[in-house]
Amino acid sequence: xxxxxxxxxxxxxxxxxxxxxxxxxxxxxxxxxxxxxxxxxxxxxxxxxxxxxxxxxxxxxxxxxxxxxxxxxxxxxxxxxxxxxxxxxxxxxxxxxxxxxxxxxxxxxxxxx
Amino acid sequence: xxxxxxxxxxxxxxxxxxxxxxxxxxxxxxxxxxxxxxxxxxxxxxxxxxxxxxxxxxxxxxxxxxxxxxxxxxxxxxxxxxxxxxxxxxxxxxxxxxxxxxxxxxxxxxxxxxxx
Numbered sequence: 010x011x012x013x014x015x016x017x018x019x020x021x022x023x024x025x026x027x028x029x030x031x032x033x034x035x036x037x038x039x040x041x042x043x044x045x046x047x048x049x050x051x052x053x054x055x056x057x058x059x060x061x062x063x064x065x066x067x068x069x070x071x072x073x074x075x076x077x078x079x080x081x082x083x084x085x086x087x088x089x090x091x092x093x094x095x096x097x098x099x100x101x102x103x104x105x106x107x108x109x110x111x112x113x114x115x116x117x118x119x120x121x122x
Numbered sequence: 123x124x125x126x127x128x129x130x131x132x133x134x135x136x137x138x139x140x141x142x143x144x145x146x147x148x149x150x151x152x153x154x155x156x157x158x159x160x161x162x163x164x165x166x167x168x169x170x171x172x173x174x175x176x177x178x179x180x181x182x183x184x185x186x187x188x189x190x191x192x193x194x195x196x197x198x199x200x201x202x203x204x205x206x207x208x209x210x211x212x213x214x215x216x217x218x219x220x221x222x223x224x225x226x227x228x229x230x231x232x233x234x235x236x237x238x
Contacts, residue, residue, distance in 0.1 A: 013164075042227075050232065051229035052229045112164030115162070
């Protein structure tokens with residue numbers, strides 16, 4: 010059972026289009042992180058959202074944390090071929106033995122020029 | 123900019139052989155993680171260290187996998203013997219001490235293992 014559900018699993022769009030990726034769970038997280046991973050490389054942290062309802066912007070990327078801290082979305086405006094990659098959301102749960110990151114399965118984004 | 127270092131980047135081995143991966147976390151990061159990522163999926167935690175101590179190895183296949191972080195700095199993950207199903211990307215990540223409640227982790231470039 011996947012604790013974090015990401016959708017869609019795969020997205021192929023034309024350059025200039027907008028898109029939204031969703032990350033949903035029934036669990037509450039202390040924070041949620043979004044990573045971008047290119048083939049053959051490790052995930053690179055894009056943003057961390059901490060407060061319910063929080064919105065963060067990173068150039069053409071807008072990240073939102075749900076009010077209940079159970080879900081998040083990533084919106085990309087005017088996608089570019091350089092945005093192509095695997096987008097992973099990861100929820101952090103604070104436990105007695107430390108923070109655990111639970112990853113979604115990822116969304117593969119392909120932006121065609 | 124501080125980075126997590128991993129080596130080798132690529133490893134091809136035959137089944138039943140032994141393999142070892144090395145990770146050097148960001149300086150000052152007390153917590154170190156090893157993940158396994160199968161193509162097209164998210165990373166899955168294998169083992170977590172706080173300094174030199176293992177705090178979670180519940181998902182580590184202990185009959186063939188071992189991990190150590192003897193001096194609380196760099197770490198080694200070993201597989202012996204390797205099986206075909208072990209082919210995957212092995213990622214190392216580090217973060218500040220466990221008390222860092224935000225939980226941000228920083229990943230290395232990974233080791234791509236192919237078992238023939």
